[in-house]
Amino acid sequence: MKMGWACLFLALPLCLSAFSTGTLAVTANFNENFEVSWAPTNVKFLGGESLQLVLDQSTGSGFASKESYLFGDIDMQIKLVPGDSAGTVTAYYLSSEGAKHDELDFEFLGNASGQPYVLQTNVFSAGVGGREQRITLWFDPTQDFHTYSVNWSAKRVVFLVDGVPIRVFSNNEAVGVPYLRQQAMRVYSSIWNGDSWATQGGLLKINWANAPFVATYRNFGAANACRASTPAAASACVRAAASNHISGTGGAAPSFDRNKLQWVKKNFMVYDYCTDSARYRSAPAECTREL
Numbered sequence: 001m002k003m004g005w006a007c008l009f010l011a012l013p014l015c016l017s018a019f020s021t022g023t024l025a026v027t028a029n030f031n032e033n034f035e036v037s038w039a040p041t042n043v044k045f046l047g048g049e050s051l052q053l054v055l056d057q058s059t060g061s062g063f064a065s066k067e068s069y070l071f072g073d074i075d076m077q078i079k080l081v082p083g084d085s086a087g088t089v090t091a092y093y094l095s096s097e098g099a100k101h102d103e104l105d106f107e108f109l110g111n112a113s114g115q116p117y118v119l120q121t122n123v124f125s126a127g128v129g130g131r132e133q134r135i136t137l138w139f140d141p142t143q144d145f146h147t148y149s150v151n152w153s154a155k156r157v158v159f160l161v162d163g164v165p166i167r168v169f170s171n172n173e174a175v176g177v178p179y180l181r182q183q184a185m186r187v188y189s190s191i192w193n194g195d196s197w198a199t200q201g202g203l204l205k206i207n208w209a210n211a212p213f214v215a216t217y218r219n220f221g222a223a224n225a226c227r228a229s230t231p232a233a234a235s236a237c238v239r240a241a242a243s244n245h246i247s248g249t250g251g252a253a254p255s256f257d258r259n260k261l262q263w264v265k266k267n268f269m270v271y272d273y274c275t276d277s278a279r280y281r282s283a284p285a286e287c288t289r290e291l
């Protein structure tokens with residue numbers, strides 16, 4: 001299981017290559033802010049404002065934002081693969097590039113029909129990850145669109161599901177934990193075969209008889225975030241954050257409902273790296289200072 005987690009994002013960037021959307025009839029909204037980044041044959045644009053990422057035996061697929069961002073509030077609405085989704089992984093994440101990259105992940109781990117999806121989140125700072133947390137959800141994520149968000153400021157990252165905080169990663173540079181505040185990140189989404197590790201620790205494999213596996217997306221509006229695609233723009237975002245002048249959460253530490261976060265942890269958390277003593281003999285520094 002650990003091995004699977006470690007391999008995950010080493011392999012994925014290899015899949016993502018630049019692609020021009022060319023002749024496809026896509027919504028203006030998508031084209032304005034995003035581009036197909038992997039396997040255009042498996043990206044289906046629906047009329048209106050939504051699209052589908054398809055996984056079949058030939059390939060998964062993915063898209064990425066055109067801009068990169070440094071702080072702000074970023075969200076996406078997703079309806080996950082219905083029915084037997086065992087072995088599939090639908091990922092929605094922010095990432096910078098390079099060996100010391102920063103990354104914030106939502107990974108939806110499919111399951112057999114009627115069995116619960118698991119939402120795994122992870123945080124990489126300065127190239128170091130290994131901070132997986134897993135929750136089940138309080139609704140069936142395959143029935144409707146739900147909103148998955150990251151509110152990212154210089155002080156704190158809050159992960160939210162339909163506005164409910166599910167995870168907080170605070171700036172703990174004071175105790176030597178690198179924080180995500182210098183590298184601009186793009187927004188990505190993809191669907192792929194994770195059946196070596198994703199479902200019941202890799203026991204349940206993808207049943208290709210049920211392919212294609214389809215996740216549906218909508219809401220491709222510009223993120224309420226600081227655009228940082230050039231070094232000068234990124235510096236401006238850092239300065240703006242320091243003086244709290246970014247739209248959305250921006251520089252201030254986003255406040256969040258601690259009671260709701262506790263409710264999620266108490267009722268839905270199924271794994272937390274902070275309490276995995278077989279993996280980390282003493283809990284990583286940020287764990288005892290999470291809020």
Ligand SMILES: *[C@@H]1O[C@H](CO)[C@@H](O)[C@H](O)[C@H]1NC(C)=O
Binds near residue numbers: 112117118198200
């Ligand atoms: C799938 O369902 C099983 C049985 O309910 C559960 O133990 C597991 O956590 C679920 N999710 C994944 C990703 O394996």
Ligand SMILES: *[C@@H]1O[C@H](CO)[C@@H](O)[C@H](O)[C@H]1NC(C)=O
Binds near residue numbers: 151248249254255257
């Ligand atoms: C996250 O950002 C959204 C959009 O700006 C805002 O409405 C919400 O209150 C923020 N949530 C938190 C926990 O800061």
